[in-house]
Amino acid sequence: MNLIKNIKANTKPKYFTNYIIVAVMLAVTLTMKMTGNLARSNATLLAQISYSIILAVSLNLVVGFLGELSLGHAGFMCVGAYLGCFVANMLHEFISSPLLVLIISMVVGGVVAAVFGFIIGLPALRLKGDYLAIVTLAFGEIVRTIFKNLKAFGGALGLDSTRYKGNLFVVGFVVVLVTLFIIQNIVRSKHGRAITAIRDNEIAARAMGINVTYYKLFVFVVAAFFAGVAGVIYGHFATPVLYSFFSYNYSIEILVMVVLGGMGNITGSIIAATAITFINFQLQTRLSGDLAALKFLVYALILIVVVIFNNAPALSAVREKFSIRRFLKSKRHPSEVHDDEAAWDRVPTKIRMDEVLSVDVIVDDPYTPDKKDPTTKGGSN
């Protein structure tokens, strides 16, 4: 019985929608590719979408689930891109299969980024909120400055990486599926519950015996790993890998995806990452020069409006009224009172009590005091 319950809980459609969304995207584009309907520029766009989703989902783990702001996500991506492509360049001499090289370099890039995530996670243990945000921001800048000046990685000219020969977006989307599998399972496990408990109240979480140190480091390492992997994918179609791409602005762009999709909502991150990357791709050619600032203007407005709407204490009534979830649940008029679940006669325990009482009355027991004297009715049930 328990087993069936567990299976039922784990196969809730909610957890599968994300896989289905990504798998459908992959299937559709792959068939388009097979039939020759996919333009070359669209293949690039798809690769961009794949690493954007990885970045947004992994940042969501930090911002939405752990509740700390990281402004250095592009920094981790930078580490992954440089190191991964550096390794890939060396491996190309020994291994002929580009796919194998890509996989190895993704692992290397991810692991090195994870090591940096651990290092950055260490100050995170003593800091919170604004301080941590500024430390991660500082980290992003430090990484950029260092790669800009290291001759081994091409210095100011950037690192020459090799373009991936096959369909990068297919690999990208498979990695997205793996990422989703790992991150969703972390979130749903007891570790995920601990992480959200830390977000909601760190002191209370500590009091409940949750190892806050361990979980904060854990989240930073996991998020950094996936950012590094995303960096390697980026490095395999953008050549040279240039330090200036991984600026603070890019970290903010990822944050916009997370905020727009909803903090703590993975499906939202996927959709927002896809949408924003698509819009960026379209605007790239259409907005030239100073009009490009319009894009950032829109980002800024998204950040401000979405955050104020979702968080302002004064707007909680409005939020309640226009909530999508509520809209999906019941289409009744908002003014109508419907507390049937709380109504006393529908509460299961009450019903059972009534049944028990009525049984008592029915029992025909000659020895009960009520029955001895038929004139006095037993009204004391």
Added chain:
Amino acid sequence: MTTFIDGLSLGSIYALIALGYTMVYGIAKMLNFAHGDVIMVGAYAIFSTLAVTGHPLVGVLVAVVICTVLGVVMEKLAYKPLRGASPLAVLITAIGVSYLLQSIAQLIYGSKSRAITLGNFESIKIGSVSISSATIITLAVGAVIMVTLTLFVKYTKVGRAMIAVSEDRGAAALMGINVNFIITITFAIGCCLAAAAGLFYLLQIPSVTPTLGSMPGIKAFTAAVIGGIGSIPGAMLGGILLGVIEKICLSIPVLAPYTTAIEFSLLIVILLVKPIGLLGKKRREKV
């Protein structure tokens, strides 16, 4: 010696910005990410009025007024609705405001840097060291502003109310202090200081770009953290320290390309060793 004096003058710019950060942080308990961009707005205000009137002093006055108004508007529209919401939400909004200001400036003025001349500054020789008079003005005015601010906070009614709000907002409200008003005033003062910092920035680097405020802003926050956030003398000390370190690093050829990295590493080290900063007060966390 010249390096040291240059460092002092850069440091006093950082100190002015850091003062704005630290006051807002101490009283509103939020990191105003857009503070650096207020400097940029100030610089553009000086640039525009200079182009119209040709008089630097008018430009400075206009910049101060615009920045102060901007500070109040920013606080009312973006931050006030979020009072009582989670710090993460406020921080993200502040980042949004910062972006908003930058992109508006870019849409109006373009992303190219524009040169600006605020007058000729001769260098003065003292012994073997020659100092630009711009540096001297920066140092002198910076010192005056800092002393005035310290006196203001310590001895005026509004200043004391500020201290009260930063100590305990609830208790201050019970004692009849209008907390919202005090927070607005703090934003106004902070942004006014940012306008002054914008002026000094232009004295050192006479060109304006839409992103000129973001780096000094982040570095000034570093300075505020080094000095201990919420502490006014701490912000000054941190600012000057950071300015001197930056100039010294830039003067050593081996370290010069890594200057930014060194400054930020210093921030991380300070936060690891002494998270409250050099002159900060320790706060206990309560449930």
